[in-house]
Amino acid sequence: MGHRFLCGCKDKSIFFYFETLYLLFLKNPIFVFNYSLVMNTWSLFLRSYPKNIKFYILLLAGLTSTLLFSKFMIWNETRPGLRIDDPLLSLITPIDLSLATGILTDLPIILGLVVITKKPSNTIYLLFAIIGICCFRAMTLYFFVLEPPVDIIPLKDPILESVFYGGSVLLKDLFFSGHTANLILIGLIIEQVWLKRFLLICAFMVGTMLILQHVHYSIDVFAAPFFAVLIYKISIYMGNKTILHDMSEGKRCTTLMQGLGFKNV
Numbered sequence: 482m483g484h485r486f487l488c489g490c491k492d493k494s495i496f497f498y499f500e501t502l503y504l505l506f507l508k509n510p511i512f513v514f515n516y517s518l519v520m521n522t523w524s525l526f527l528r529s530y531p532k533n534i535k536f537y538i539l540l541l542a543g544l545t546s547t548l549l550f551s552k553f554m555i556w557n558e559t560r561p562g563l564r565i566d567d568p569l570l571s572l573i574t575p576i577d578l579s580l581a582t583g584i585l586t587d588l589p590i591i592l593g594l595v596v597i598t599k600k601p602s603n604t605i606y607l608l609f610a611i612i613g614i615c616c617f618r619a620m621t622l623y624f625f626v627l628e629p630p631v632d633i634i635p636l637k638d639p640i641l642e643s644v645f646y647g648g649s650v651l652l653k654d655l656f657f658s659g660h661t662a663n664l665i666l667i668g669l670i671i672e673q674v675w676l677k678r679f680l681l682i683c684a685f686m687v688g689t690m691l692i693l694q695h696v697h698y699s700i701d702v703f704a705a706p707f708f709a710v711l712i713y714k715i716s717i718y719m720g721n722k723t724i725l726h727d728m729s730e731g732k733r734c735t736t737l738m739q740g741l742g743f744k745n746v
Contacts, residue, residue: 526601543608550615551645562626575695579637593667609716627655630695661688661705
């Protein structure tokens with residue numbers, strides 16, 4: 482059936498993109514988990530007052546931040562900015578790596594979201610991280626208005642374009658790299674060490690490909706890990722301070738080493 486659809490698909494690269502997500506994500510046995518246990522954990526948490534009220538407010542804030550940030554990104558495309566002379570990019574002939582970048586970004590992030598949201602505490606950290614990444618990226622994009630590199634090959638991401646950007650391909654989503662920072666953030670929040678390392682490796686690969694495609698200036702990618710770590714530490718602090726302060730299970734400290742999976746350091 483997949484081959485018959487492929488033969489009739491006008492854009493075979495997009496088909497291959499979604500087929501890869503389906504085969505590697507939806508059909509992968511690592512996503513099989515104890516549904517009743519997860520639902521019971523969430524049920525107990527959501528019956529706890531006033532934690533449940535705070536969680537619903539946080540969830541609303543996270544969704545609102547995402548919506549407002551997507552609107553900001555579209556508006557930001559209309560602003561004139563500064564073009565940087567990047568010595569690293571001048572040494573590289575750009576190549577189109579959109580498909581590989583999309584798969585190595587969207588698949589690990591979807592994977593991470595599924596695993597993270599199994600636990601209320603991790604979901605709380607995630608929501609604070611979403612708010613943080615939206616706020617920090619909005620600030621840096623607003624104050625550091627940049628024009629894209631001269632020889633940029635636009636990055637095409639069907640999921641981001643269709644869900645958040647109204648079908649538009651953004652060119653001025655520059656300082657700092659959201660693809661790189663998001664992968665690092667998910668990697669820091671997730672608990673499973675092998676998934677954590679996988680996401681961080683993907684972040685390195687995606688950051689490299691963004692530079693090879695001239696989608697970002699090198700400073701955009703190099704700055705992303707520092708912002709990701711800062712947002713991670715703020716998210717853990719805020720989660721512990723506002724909702725998880727009287728919980729012991731699932732609560733974590735703000736140390737970077739724990740985020741990297743070194744629990745005994």
